[in-house]
Amino acid sequence: MGPLLAQFAEQHRHRTVGRLRPQPADASSRLLGGQLRESVPAYAATGYVTTTPDLGEFRVQIERALAEGFTAVKIKIGTGPDENAQRVAVTRELLAPDGRLLGTAMPTRPSTRSCGP
Structure with a gap:
């Protein structure tokens, strides 16, 4: 049995057991061996790159996420070393001291380097 088929079989088994032994959603973790933690940390995926490198717009995105309660x-x-440093600095300034900052590095501007010979 391949890994995809094994995953499907496992999901089907859990659905079948769930149908035979209906439980409230908050009790369904018992089907999988019990609750491991009280909560799961969440983050806001924000700070998107826009057509202009305006840090004011970037700042508004971060402030909005923090106002919604995200920590x-x-x-x-991925916009370039200077812009990246500015974006991190603005975010750190707005985050609480115990706030968490994660980043997705992706090239957003065309590269001037050649990939070929």
Whole structure:
């Protein structure tokens, strides 16, 4: 049995057991061996790269996420070393001291380097 088929079989088994032994959603973790933690940390995926490198717009995105109650944010970086440093600095300034900063590095501007010979 391949890994995809094994995963399907496992999911089907859990659905079948769940149908035979209906439980409230918060009690369904018992089917999988019990609750492991009280909560799961969440982060806001924000700080998207826009058509202009305006840090004011970036700042508004971060402030909005923090106002919604998030204490961790994941921002996009990859615009260039200087802009990346500015985006991280703005986010760190807005986050609480115990806030978490995550980043997704992705090239957002065309590269001037050649990939070929």
